[in-house]
Amino acid sequence: MKGEFQRLLMMSEPEILALNAQAALGPVLAPERSQLSLLVRHFLERFFNHETASPDGDAKGRLILIAVATGIPGLIVALYLWPVYHPFIGWLPGRALNADPPPNWLQVNHHFFFVLYSFVAMGIVTVFEWDLFFPDLLDVFVLATLPIRDRKLFLARVAAIATFIVGFLLDANFLAPLVLPASFDPPNLPRLLAGHIVAVLASGLFSAAFILALQGVLLSVLGERFFRRPSLILQGLSITVLLMLLLLFPALSGAVPMLLQSRNPFVLYCPPFWFLGIYQRVLEGPAALPIYGRLAETGCAALLITNAAAAPVYPLAYVRRVGQLVLGPCAHGTRNWAVRPLDALLHATVLRPPWAAPSSTSSIKHCCVSRAIASTWSSIAESAFLL
Amino acid sequence: MLELQHLYRSYRGIPAIEDVSFQVAPGEIVGFLGPNGAGKSTTVKIITGLLRANDGRVLFEGQDIAKDMVAFRASFGYVPEEAHLYNYMSGLEYLQLVGRLRGLGEALIEVKATRMLKLLNLDSWQHSPISAYSKGMRQRVLIAAALLHNPKLLIFDEPLSGLDVVSGRLFKDLLELLAAQGKAVLYISHVLEVVEQVCNRVIVIAKGRVLADARPTDLTKLMSLPNLDRVFAQLVEQQDTRALAHRIAEVMQTAHA
Numbered sequence: 001m002k003g004e005f006q007r008l009l010m011m012s013e014p015e016i017l018a019l020n021a022q023a024a025l026g027p028v029l030a031p032e033r034s035q036l037s038l039l040v041r042h043f044l045e046r047f048f049n050h051e052t053a054s055p056d057g058d059a060k061g062r063l064i065l066i067a068v069a070t071g072i073p074g075l076i077v078a079l080y081l082w083p084v085y086h087p088f089i090g091w092l093p094g095r096a097l098n099a100d101p102p103p104n105w106l107q108v109n110h111h112f113f114f115v116l117y118s119f120v121a122m123g124i125v126t127v128f129e130w131d132l133f134f135p136d137l138l139d140v141f142v143l144a145t146l147p148i149r150d151r152k153l154f155l156a157r158v159a160a161i162a163t164f165i166v167g168f169l170l171d172a173n174f175l176a177p178l179v180l181p182a183s184f185d186p187p188n189l190p191r192l193l194a195g196h197i198v199a200v201l202a203s204g205l206f207s208a209a210f211i212l213a214l215q216g217v218l219l220s221v222l223g224e225r226f227f228r229r230p231s232l233i234l235q236g237l238s239i240t241v242l243l244m245l246l247l248l249f250p251a252l253s254g255a256v257p258m259l260l261q262s263r264n265p266f267v268l269y270c271p272p273f274w275f276l277g278i279y280q281r282v283l284e285g286p287a288a289l290p291i292y293g294r295l296a297e298t299g300c301a302a303l304l305i306t307n308a309a310a311a312p313v314y315p316l317a318y319v320r321r322v323g324q325l326v327l328g329p330c331a332h333g334t335r336n337w338a339v340r341p342l343d344a345l346l347h348a349t350v351l352r353p354p355w356a357a358p359s360s361t362s363s364i365k366h367c368c369v370s371r372a373i374a375s376t377w378s379s380i381a382e383s384a385f386l387l
Numbered sequence: 388m389l390e391l392q393h394l395y396r397s398y399r400g401i402p403a404i405e406d407v408s409f410q411v412a413p414g415e416i417v418g419f420l421g422p423n424g425a426g427k428s429t430t431v432k433i434i435t436g437l438l439r440a441n442d443g444r445v446l447f448e449g450q451d452i453a454k455d456m457v458a459f460r461a462s463f464g465y466v467p468e469e470a471h472l473y474n475y476m477s478g479l480e481y482l483q484l485v486g487r488l489r490g491l492g493e494a495l496i497e498v499k500a501t502r503m504l505k506l507l508n509l510d511s512w513q514h515s516p517i518s519a520y521s522k523g524m525r526q527r528v529l530i531a532a533a534l535l536h537n538p539k540l541l542i543f544d545e546p547l548s549g550l551d552v553v554s555g556r557l558f559k560d561l562l563e564l565l566a567a568q569g570k571a572v573l574y575i576s577h578v579l580e581v582v583e584q585v586c587n588r589v590i591v592i593a594k595g596r597v598l599a600d601a602r603p604t605d606l607t608k609l610m611s612l613p614n615l616d617r618v619f620a621q622l623v624e625q626q627d628t629r630a631l632a633h634r635i636a637e638v639m640q641t642a643h644a
Contacts, residue, residue, distance in 0.1 A: 038487050049475035141471035145435050146488045147461035326437045327398065328428075 035148060039156030040163065047129050047164055067171050070121050074114060074176035081110055082183040101185070105257040110184075111279045112256060114176055114196060115203045116249060116272045121172040122204035123242040126165070126211040127235050133161055133212060134219065134318060140325045154318060165208045173200045188283075195282035202303050203275035209306040210271075211238065216313035224324040245272065260291050267295070274299030388413045388571040389434070389540055394443035396429050403429040404595040407443070411540070416562055416572040418586035418603075420579070422623050426595040427575055428468070431544060434573070435465055447540065461489065463540040464533030468548070468575075470525040474518035478509050478528045481517060485532045496535075503531040508554070522549030530558065541565060544575045559585050583615040593623040 033041075048063045084102055101107065135157070143153060177196055186192040218234075219227050245252075259267045267273045277295025281288050394407040404426035411417045421427045432438035434445055436456045445452045452459040472481060479500055486496035504513045507527040517525060526549045533541060543562075547555050562585050566572055576582050582589060583603045591599040599606060599622060606618045620628075 033487070035488060035490070038484075042484065045475075046473075049473070138471050138473060140437070141467050141469070142473070142485075143488070144437055145460060145465045145467075146485065147457045147490070148488060149457055326432060 036152055036156055040159045043157050043160035047132055071171045071175050074117060074173060077113055078176040078179035078183055085183055085185055109253040109256055112276045115199050115275045115279055118173055118200040118204040119207045119272045120242045120246045123207040124239060125168050126208040127238045130215060130235055134321045137325055169201060169204045191283050195279045198282055199275045199279035202278055206271060206303045206306055209310045213306055213310035213313050216317040219317035219321055224321055263291055274302060388448060390446040392444050394433055394440045396440050402595050407597055409590050409600055411571040411573050413569045413571050414566050416566050416574055416586045418582040418589040419573055419575045420589055420619060421592035425593045427592060436460060462538055463542060464538040465542045466529045466533045466544060466546050468544040470529055472517045472525055475516055477514045477516055478504055479513040481528055482532055482535060486535050489536045491536060499535055507531055523551055523554060526550055539570055541570055541572045579616045579619055591622050598622050
């Protein structure tokens with residue numbers, strides 16, 4: 001056994017074999033990939049290999065199911081709209097089909113559904129993967145001890161997140177535009193397609209970027225330990241709100257004309273309406289109602305701001321999370337970078353290390369007291385900073 | 388080969404390690420011992436590059452590891468205390484991932500991983516997900532992953548945790564073989580009998596400071612004690628464990644508040 005191990009450890013790259021010898025080796029091995037592509041693939045696999053997404057461990061099957069479940073509703077609604085725009089009722093043989101399009105507000109409602117669906121689908125998908133957008137203990141202890149640059153690890157994760165978001169964005173929205181031209185029979189097809197694609201992509205992207213930025217801000221401000229507490233509540237709340245938006249669509253759609261015409265504040269503060277504004281503005285051009293122009297402006301600004309916020313916040317939160325995972329329990333007291341100088345000052349002047357105390361019993365007491373005092377001071381400083 | 392020079396690291400102003408210095412030469416198995424909270428994990432995290440020291444440096448083959456951490460990480464194999472593994476992967480897939488990320492060729496990974504798993508008696512489990520593995524099997528996968536790239540330096544943190552008697556004996560033989568091949572081994576453990584058996588030298592750390600750095604036999608002779616266990620107790624323990632055990636038993640037997 002020892003000899004076997006010795007041979008195995010000393011083994012280097014095998015020499016190139018003759019073709020017949022290679023053929024005898026059996027199946028062709030996987031092509032060698034770069035470290036970055038390996039990492040991106042690994043992170044993407046992890047997105048679908050966790051308890052929520054894949055409790056039975058069949059990640060590939062689950063991925064196909066999720067992809068189909070996300071992509072199909074848009075197609076079904078697009079198909080369902082065909083008889084609305086091509087009514088058979090009242091049609092008699094020998095007479096021309098009554099091809100009058102539905103009223104304008106009904107058409108707006110149909111556009112609104114696709115924008116809302118993209119918003120909700122991307123929001124839910126992002127919330128489900130919430131925990132895996134940042135490194136966990138496994139990634140730190142498995143990957144951070146391998147010869148990989150920290151920068152490469154970070155870039156690979158960003159690339160995996162981008163691939164994930166773009167993939168689902170396309171999945172949730174690519175089937176509907178295939179059917180919509182036939183269903184809608186629009187007078188200007190390029191405008192309809194441009195408006196539809198821009199609005200649904202912007203809506204989904206805003207939803208995903210907003211959740212990512214929110215998570216980044218919370219992790220940066222609260223730190224790993226305190227982030228865990230509101231994390232679950234926020235996840236539940238987000239899913240509830242998103243699902244409510246989708247399930248209440250039938251009720252909401254009836255009120256859309258009134259809300260838009262009266263410039264109701266709800267419309268101005270409800271993100272899906274912003275992207276409906278983009279849809280209508282692109283579709284109708286300068287003839288669109290002024291409210292659409294205003295909503296479109298808000299939507300564009302919100303999209304830019306959210307992405308601009310996510311871009312710097314994510315790296316900050318990433319670095320903080322990795323640091324806290326490495327430090328482990330020692331990091332529990334470090335809630336905010338702003339209180340570190342105060343901590344250092346306290347420990348350098350007032351507080352002593354636990355073993356500087358004279359006996360073990362008093363050492364434990366001293367340690368507890370030190371931690372309590374430091375914790376109190378940290379809380380005060382943190383609250384002041386946040387305020 | 389590996390040299391730690393005056394390492395200092397503090398958490399929130401509290402020093403975790405202070406002036407930790409020692410060397411691990413090629414062909415040496417060095418035991419790194421200390422009670423809980425002594426600073427072992429902090430030292431290992433600094434050596435593996437997970438954590439940066441506030442002061443001091445780590446040299447590998449005369450070079451500061453901070454200058455080229457990637458090259459240093461390519462030179463060591465690490466078995467962490469906790470069996471951190473991706474549960475959804477099989478043992479073979481895990482070794483393939485580690486091998487690929489270490490830049491080994493596909494053919495070499497295939498040969499090494501399958502043979503390593505066979506030698507570690509995991510061949511019948513190689514395609515099963517790690518979530519189905521026992522603790523000892525997970526530990527064997529970690530050991531295989533640490534050895535896959537034939538590193539010069541090996542860092543084992545409680546490597547025998549969960550291993551059965553046969554695997555434990557195999558591992559001890561393997562350690563001796565690796566040392567004979569000129570590899571430097573840093574062995575962190577609380578099982579002092581094993582440390583006494585396999586290590587050429589032991590370093591005892593407590594309260595963040597190195598208390599002893601000597602051969603186990605020299606330590607026992609110097610302190611006139613029968614074994615390393617007693618030496619360790621003398622060096623680091625502050626509490627009378629027997630008295631403490633009595634007090635715990637008393638609390639257990641308390642019937643009324």
